[in-house]
Amino acid sequence: MSDVREISSPTNPLIKEIRALHMRKSRIETGRFLAEGARTIREALDNGTVPELIVYRADQRDEPAVTVVRKAAAAAGTALVEVNAAILEKISNRDNPQSVIGVFRQKIRSLSELDPLRAPLWLALEGVRDPGNFGTCVRTADAVGAGGVILIGTTCDPFSPEAVRATMGSIFAVPVFAASTQEAVDLLARWPGTSVGTALQGAEDYRQVKFRAPTIIVNGTEQSGLTQEMRDACGKLAKLPMRGRADSLNLSVAASVMLYAALDRLLPDG
Ligand SMILES: C[S@@+](CC[C@H](N)C(=O)[O-])C[C@H]1O[C@@H](n2cnc3c(N)ncnc32)[C@H](O)[C@@H]1O
Incomplete structure (x- = not known):
């Protein structure tokens, strides 16, 4: 005691x-x-x-x-x-x-500790700036049973009080990895399942995407979206149709919709 x-x-x-x-x-x-x-x-x-x-x-x-x-x-x-x-x-x-x-x-892992086969679903965030967005993504990653969240490049501090608060405790359940852009490009090159970049200029409607486990969803930064380098590194690019006046979705909303779309199709009975 x-x-x-x-x-x-x-x-x-x-x-x-x-x-x-x-x-x-x-x-x-x-x-x-x-x-x-x-x-x-x-x-x-x-x-x-x-x-x-x-x-x-x-x-x-x-x-x-x-x-x-x-x-x-x-x-x-x-x-x-x-x-x-x-x-x-x-x-x-x-x-x-x-x-x-x-x-x-703090516990932050390197990509050498990441085994893609450990989980059917993963989330990567390139250059996420807003701690609330980061925290919400970790919470959703926890909800879908994702293997971890990978932070690519320069991001907000995942351990700021705002970020931790937004995870609602999921920061302790979801492993967080940090990677340089090059490390992330290398990871995607050897990814054994489907890698999907989410982008407004995505080629495919997200409802048409075929997901194979393990699937990794890659989201871009709030301001400018996915960099060309990351877009090129992803196996496919998917967009969520924008029918109204808004020109994009909030980053964590887009990540959540994509994670659940993938979950639905990877584990139809889950
Ligand atoms: C606020 S958006 C960035 C908007 C930025 N102006 C752009 O051109 O991508 C942040 C991230 O959320 C995802 N996102 C937002 N809306 C999306 C949509 N309609 N389709 C696909 N991804 C979307 C993308 O990953 C994007 O990089």
Whole structure:
């Protein structure tokens, strides 16, 4: 069982270190990130990811949701830190902070760890900028049982509080890989199933696409879409018809429609 540490000063060095994790620089330097909420932290623990420490309000320590997380985390060796409401608010950076905040180690994999045959469906995101889009894609990837999400090129930080929040806990269930454009091109060249780039200039209507497992869906960046290099690397390009005034779909919406279209046809009874 872990010891419980009580901290009442907002200038305590540990509190400052935790708060600094809102800044990308500090996340890069420490390799750590924040995840908020009892449910999210419980999901992490259920998936075998143990927080290094959790912080919660001393006056909420016996609330059911906090108790469950506190006990499970303590049993797994997590350090427990009790604070007052004002400090938790400062750590959270939100007016209405969640009751528990966890500090976790980042886990990002390289493509050498990716075995396409491990799952029938995968998602790749080239240059995704918006942490909300990234998080929503990870959540959908989790929902369809995808093997992982591959980040290509320069992207938003997948471990920013906004990105983590948008995953709704799926960041702990879906492996995240990082790849340069060249590494992604090489992966697609040796991909054993179907690789589909989603693009407005796609050749095929997505309803006509034949998917063979493992299928990888490749989405482009919010501003300018898939680069020519990635378009060339994909086995086929698919478009979602745009019938109205809108000229494109939100990136995470397009990714979700494509993932479910592929899932439907890869696993018709799933
Ligand atoms: C906001 S869109 C980018 C729009 C950009 N102006 C373009 O020309 O591609 C972001 C990504 O979502 C996907 N996407 C959005 N709408 C789509 C559609 N109608 N058909 C296929 N993919 C789409 C593509 O992967 C695209 O790169």
